[in-house]
Amino acid sequence: MNWQLLPQFALTGILAGGPIALIALGLVLIFKSSYIFNFAQGQLLLLGALFTWYFSIELELNLWLSIFLAVAVMALIGFAIERFALRPMTGQPLLSIILMTLGLSQALQGLALLVFGGAQRNFPQIFSAGDPYKITTPLVHEGNNIILILKQNLVWSFVVAVIGVIIIGGFFQYTRTGLAMRATSEDHELAQSTGLRIRRIFGISWGLAGVVATVGGVLLATSSGLDLSLSLVVLAAFPAVLLGGLDSIPGTVAGGLLIGLSQGLVKVSKVPIVRNSAEIMPYVVLMIVLLIRPEGLFGQKRIERI
Amino acid sequence: MAIQRPAGEFDFSYAYDMATIRRRWQWVMLLLFLAGLYTLPLYASRSVVSLVNRIGISIIAVQGLNLLTGYTGQISIGQAAFMTAGGYISALLVNNLGWPFPAALPVAALGAGLVGLIFGLPSLRVKGFYLTMATLAAQFIIPWFTRQAFPEVLNGAQGLNVNVPVIFGIEFNEPGKYIYLTLTTLIITTVIAHNISRSRLGRAFVAIRDNDLAAELLGVNLFKYKLQAFFLAAVYAGVAGSLMAHHLRHINSETFNLVDSVLLLGMLVVGGLGTNLGAIVGAIVVEFIIEGATLSAPFFVELFPATAAGMIQALRPLFFGVTLMLFLIFEPRGLAHRWQLFKAAWRLRPFSH
Numbered sequence: 001m002n003w004q005l006l007p008q009f010a011l012t013g014i015l016a017g018g019p020i021a022l023i024a025l026g027l028v029l030i031f032k033s034s035y036i037f038n039f040a041q042g043q044l045l046l047l048g049a050l051f052t053w054y055f056s057i058e059l060e061l062n063l064w065l066s067i068f069l070a071v072a073v074m075a076l077i078g079f080a081i082e083r084f085a086l087r088p089m090t091g092q093p094l095l096s097i098i099l100m101t102l103g104l105s106q107a108l109q110g111l112a113l114l115v116f117g118g119a120q121r122n123f124p125q126i127f128s129a130g131d132p133y134k135i136t137t138p139l140v141h142e143g144n145n146i147i148l149i150l151k152q153n154l155v156w157s158f159v160v161a162v163i164g165v166i167i168i169g170g171f172f173q174y175t176r177t178g179l180a181m182r183a184t185s186e187d188h189e190l191a192q193s194t195g196l197r198i199r200r201i202f203g204i205s206w207g208l209a210g211v212v213a214t215v216g217g218v219l220l221a222t223s224s225g226l227d228l229s230l231s232l233v234v235l236a237a238f239p240a241v242l243l244g245g246l247d248s249i250p251g252t253v254a255g256g257l258l259i260g261l262s263q264g265l266v267k268v269s270k271v272p273i274v275r276n277s278a279e280i281m282p283y284v285v286l287m288i289v290l291l292i293r294p295e296g297l298f299g300q301k302r303i304e305r306i
Numbered sequence: 307m308a309i310q311r312p313a314g315e316f317d318f319s320y321a322y323d324m325a326t327i328r329r330r331w332q333w334v335m336l337l338l339f340l341a342g343l344y345t346l347p348l349y350a351s352r353s354v355v356s357l358v359n360r361i362g363i364s365i366i367a368v369q370g371l372n373l374l375t376g377y378t379g380q381i382s383i384g385q386a387a388f389m390t391a392g393g394y395i396s397a398l399l400v401n402n403l404g405w406p407f408p409a410a411l412p413v414a415a416l417g418a419g420l421v422g423l424i425f426g427l428p429s430l431r432v433k434g435f436y437l438t439m440a441t442l443a444a445q446f447i448i449p450w451f452t453r454q455a456f457p458e459v460l461n462g463a464q465g466l467n468v469n470v471p472v473i474f475g476i477e478f479n480e481p482g483k484y485i486y487l488t489l490t491t492l493i494i495t496t497v498i499a500h501n502i503s504r505s506r507l508g509r510a511f512v513a514i515r516d517n518d519l520a521a522e523l524l525g526v527n528l529f530k531y532k533l534q535a536f537f538l539a540a541v542y543a544g545v546a547g548s549l550m551a552h553h554l555r556h557i558n559s560e561t562f563n564l565v566d567s568v569l570l571l572g573m574l575v576v577g578g579l580g581t582n583l584g585a586i587v588g589a590i591v592v593e594f595i596i597e598g599a600t601l602s603a604p605f606f607v608e609l610f611p612a613t614a615a616g617m618i619q620a621l622r623p624l625f626f627g628v629t630l631m632l633f634l635i636f637e638p639r640g641l642a643h644r645w646q647l648f649k650a651a652w653r654l655r656p657f658s659h
Contacts, residue, residue, distance in 0.1 A: 107627025113620035280450045283443035294432040
């Protein structure tokens with residue numbers, strides 16, 4: 001272990017975990033209301049970023065306006081997906097629903113490539129690419145204080161992600177629609193019998209998932225550029241959701257940060273194979289959690305287990 | 307549905323009752339069909355033979371997935387990862403140790419099966435969606451392993467060039483010859499899969515799928531049978547992976563990827579879950595649809611000239627995804643079910659009820 005690198009990579013890892021947590025939240029939104037795990041979230045992310053790119057670069061609109069437009073378009077796409085793809089699946093077995101979102105992910109990925117083309121794109125810089133922040137720590141290594149170097153991009157993405165998480169958490173906790181969504185997640189029939197229109201609630205949660213995906217996609221694209229492989233980033237968010245227990249918002253945030261942290265920590269190692277394991281760390285952590293604590297770190301203990 | 311016999315046909319002996327192929331004309335049809343397949347290289351073009359080859363290998367992988375997902379009800383999106391495992395083991399045995407291909411194939415299958423067991427272990431504690439995520443973990447960890455571990459043997463991300471299989475001095479170095487290996491293996495795997503599905507093992511699988519608590523109450527050891535299902539699925543994947551690796555003569559960590567796993571599941575659903583016919587029909591139909599995507603690319607290039615370069619990469623997932631979604635909405639039980647309905651309707655004609 002290169003111990004002197006530990007604080008740097010741990011902090012970078014946690015900061016990188018912020019956007020992961022936000023993306024994972026999009027999955028939880030849908031799962032909480034309709035018990036569907038959306039494998040197509042990565043493609044929603046990609047489409048959100050592509051629309052933002054299209055409005056701001058191709059149509060040369062103001063950046064904030066184009067983000068707003070992209071969010072609106074993605075909310076509509078979210079509604080449409082719920083209406084035309086997932087609603088016919090109501091009452092179908094788990095496999096059909098999983099496959100529906102998998103098929104959707106394939107179709108959307110193909111559609112994105114067909115309409116927008118596969119080239120690597122320059123995404124507008126949202127956060128200034130100025131000098132990285134430097135923090136001098138009291139820790140000492142070989143006579144010098146360890147200095148943490150943090151890119152502005154990373155810090156501000158983290159901040160935006162945290163704000164997004166707080167807004168969504170507050171929305172769930174304090175608004176009537178949020179309350180209705182929580183009620184629906186408890187029991188569909190019971191919620192319906194109290195007069196909630198659960199179809200509309202499913203639609204709203206898919207629309208919101210599209211919005212969250214757009215914000216996440218823009219955050220990722222602005223720091224790492226935009227191409228079609230952006231949709232793969234979500235594969236790191238799937239385990240974050242499970243770590244949190246699928247239906248817990250604080251758990252998902254903790255899961256996302258934990259995944260980021262684990263990816264940062266392995267980079268400290270001196271052994272090359274461990275250092276290169278950052279890409280699979282989410283899934284290694286997932287396997288361990290599944291074997292030891294299958295309900296996740298914060299989930300309710302009602303998951304199906306044997 | 308299966309019990310329903312055509313009018314005038316009776317079972318006079320247990321052997322006849324159990325027989326899969328009951329009539330002499332069915333034997334004749336089957337043998338004619340197989341003869342047609344085996345002589346395919348004589349009259350079909352190279353691309354057709356190559357397509358049939360690929361379909362055959364896909365069928366084997368889907369048959370394995372059918373045992374796990376269709377019969378046992380454990381959803382797996384890791385089948386392609388076990389194909390990777392099988393392909394690598396087979397390639398190493400043939401390349402480095404000089405094993406003959408017919409010996410390397412079963413060993414690669416068993417090796418892939420053992421890898422499958424490891425990733426089936428979480429089935430002890432979780433089921434449903436959580437187990438699916440564990441198989442997704444396989445889809446990441448196994449290819450990563452081939453990229454990072456033992457670079458002097460596995461050659462990292464570059465992958466391995468695989469030797470041409472040689473049996474009795476015959477080199478299977480082109481699709482026209484390789485198809486004999488694929489077809490022969492396919493016949494064996496089909497017979498085994500069919501017999502598993504109607505033996506004690508298959509009935510235990512179905513019992514677990516339909517109601518695991520009831521199955522356990524009846525004395526079906528859940529963990530044992532689930533692991534057996536994982537093992538069998540991975541063995542089939544290993545066979546398919548080994549065949550594909552020697553067919554392509556190259557394998558790396560991306561030869562069989564997550565999209566392939568989804569594709570295999572999609573084939574199973576299009577064909578029909580939990581039916582042996584479905585595994586075969588589904589693989590054929592989906593492969594044809596993907597081939598159709600490739601063939602229709604020039605037409606779409608005119609519509610979207612900006613994407614000309616990546617057109618095939620765009621159309622394949624699009625066609626497949628849309629097909630899968632349409633099937634899930636309109637024919638969730640797959641083509642095999644439709645075929646059963648059709649047969650039943652034909653037998654009862656002209657009285658449909």
